[in-house]
Amino acid sequence: MVGGDRDYPPYEFLDRDGKPAGFNVELTRAIAEVTGMRVEIRLGAWSEMRAALAAGRIDALQGMSWSEQRAAEVDFSPPHLVVNHAIFARKGTPAVASLEALRGHAVAVHRDGIMDDQLTTLGMGDRLLRTDTPADALRLLASGKGEYAVVAALPGTFIIRELKLTNLDPVAHSVASQRYGYAVRKGDAALRSRFDEGLAILKQTGRYEALRQRWLGVLEPQPVSWGKFFQYGAVVFVPLLLVLGGTVLWSRQLQREVAERTASLAAAVEELRLNQAQLVQADKMAALGVLVSGVAHEINNPNGFILLNMPALKDVYLDALEALDRDRPDGAPPRLGGLPFATAREEVPRMLDEMLDGARRIRRIVEDLKDFARREDAPARAPLDLDEVVRAAVRLVENPIRKATTRFELALDGALPPVVGSAQRIEQVIVNLVLNACQALPSPDRAVRVSTRADGARGVVICEVRDEGVGIPPEHLPRLTDPFFTTKRDSGGTGLGLSVSSGIVKEHGGTLEFRSAPGAGTTATVTLPAAPDAGPQGIP
DSSP states (O other), X not given: OEEEETEETTTEEEOTTSOEESHHHHHHHHHHHHHTOOOOEEEEOHHHHHHHHHHTSSSEEEEEEOOHHHHTTEEEOOOSEEEEEEEEEETTSOOOOSSGGGTTSOXXXXXXXXXXXXXXXXXXXXXXXXXXXXXXXXXXXXXXXXXXXXXXXXXHXXXXXXXXXXXXXXXXXXXXXXXXXXXXXXXXHHHHHHHHHHHHHHHHHTHHHHHHHHHTGGGSOOXXXXXXXXXXXXXXXXXXXXXXXXXXXXXXXXXXXXXHHHHHHHHHHHHHHHHXXXXXXXHHHHHHHHHHHHHHHHHHHHHHHHHHHHXXXXXXXXXXXXXXXXXXXXXXXXXXXXXXXXXXXXXXXXHHHHHHHHHHHHHHHHHHHHXXXXXXSSOXXXXXXXXXXXXXXXXXXXXXXXXXXXXXXXXXXXXXXXXXXXXXXXHHHHHHHHHHHHHTOSSTTSEEEEEEEEETTTTEEXXXXXXXXXXOOXXXXXXXXXXXXXXXXXXXXXXXXXXXXXXXXXXXXOEEEEEEOTTSOEEEEEEEEOOTTOOTTSOO
């Protein structure tokens, strides 16, 4: 004796003649056929069928959703379906996304069904509207009672279509998925194994899939046959393909035009962005120049007093030391500023020298700032020999070069075409580059090479300062000529030398470029235009 729900289409239900029908019914009969069982199928209210199984009036339920609570009461066969449950509501009712969201709402459910169990476990039992069948739950909702109904998705869709409940819609799909299979009384392993065996045979022979397609596939999308496809294609697709072909040709032409215009617009936008950035930078530099000029003047005045007075103060101190050495009647050495006389004799001159060096350093920084801020509307220009300028610059920094390296090389071209510009300003650039090269060397055995050459094809003369120093990280290369950018701030760098040098080279119509790699040294290249009337041998 196998029981089931009388109104759970398309799984199991009583047809118009009052006879059992549906997927579960035909599956049970097919299992009975292949296993040699004789079965009688009895359908009724679901809660009554559950009670009948517990009381022994029937031997099995042909479709029951699995839960831990139910598994403690009955034994389940392996599931032959997964039943998805959905939330239904009247049109216009606010949508909800989960079972938990139903808390506080009036919800219609199938009495003793899996959703009744689950919502009761969630503490919503007092708000449930329980009905004998899923169809009754949907009818109740359609009549205006309750706010939502939770029903298996496939039966719910089937019932709404058959009963024409047009004011209902699913508002949440697959809020719960349950394994669905045969259930027998606890401990009836023999009967459960018969159902397991029969179900396995039906799946292997293909009869299970045929039954599933017949009853459950009616609400699933059906594949279109090739015959139908070609029939529809002759009427619809051929004209559509002709239209699409013309559209594609026109679209490609349009895409080419759009691509060309887009590229042109992108270039214009990039140029506008660069111009705007240059204007902003120029405005910043103008304001900075005014500030620097004022600050430099204010610093130079007191610093000038220090530079002027410090040598005289040192001379006075040294003279005083001689007097103190002579006039010591008691023979005891005097103390100066709390220091023993011997210590003061050694330390105070050194302190005065350090103060003088500091004041000179302040003067150099201020001069760099003034050079950075200075605007020369019409700087003095004259033809000059770059070799002579480089030679003079190297003479100025002979001492730092000797301290930094034992391998300094000067390779001058000797026949360069002249350059029009300020010799003093170009000399300042070369001095800055050579000093930077010396400071980049980790040891005196590393080399620095300064060279000049001409490039007749480009009409330029070139000076290169190359070192075998520590190199420059790639991320720092684009910022080398930015004002106040320096990696040597701890050792007194101000970040103005290369910025000033770059500005001087640009004033002369040239370029200042750097090539470097960490650990592989750095090459600074100054490129200046040759005088326009220079001959092939460099003679104007």
